[in-house]
Amino acid sequence: MTCDALRRPLVIVAADRIDRHGHAAHAVLHGYVRAASECAGVMTLGLPAEAGAFDADSLIDSIDGVLLTGSPSNVSPACYGAPAAPDEMLLDLARDAAVLPLVRRVVAAGVPILGVCRGFQEMNVAFGGTLDPAVHTRSGRLDHREGDHARPIERWYDDSHDIDIAPGGVLAGLVGEQRVPVNSLHHQGIDRLGQGLRVEATAPDGLVEAFSVACAPAFALAVQFHPEMRIHDCPLAQAIFTAFGTACRKRLLHRLRAVEPAAALA
Structure with missing residues (x-):
């Protein structure tokens, strides 16, 4: 086995901006790291929710994947031209500013990307799509929210509805x-799908539950459900993260081979 085969791909994981005892902090939920x-x-490193904390070109040259996580916060309606958010909607403007300009550059550069829940919504907005801020209030829609908060947190991630997987796509592969069951913990959902995005799965009410970037040079998938919390018992969750890891390893080998000629001349 070569040394290159033993190296682990480097994936940045989008962090939330939170308050920690009166201090601004950057946080990543452990489920995504695990x-x-x-x-x-x-191997994962947190991406600060601070646009000025990193240079996009340097970052893209140094990484093998991007994981856009779910979050209690929502993408600000201002990011997709909708009316102002109601006061009760939790926003994370710092994360919006850090992540949204990065998404299309990452995809174009051939860096594998996986978006989950908020990350799914971020990818849709980055490609020009819009969001419905309150899916459960729409006639004919299911209530996709997490349900009774008194339940143990693990139960929040139980399967709650099926998805229909589109033939010939990434998920179908x-x-x-x-048709497979998934969990559902979201208030927002896709209103208008972004340009160049391919529907991969829908809920029984027709809401988009997964999409891919149609012409992406590498793995580029987004899901509205939460596979990170079901890797122990859900074949679909396992398959999603395994495929993402495989794509990241391909990216790592490509990066290493690209620097070999330069290293030989040094």
């Missing part, structure tokens, strides 16, 4: 079934 490490087999 799924990326144990199932995708990658990962599982052998056309």
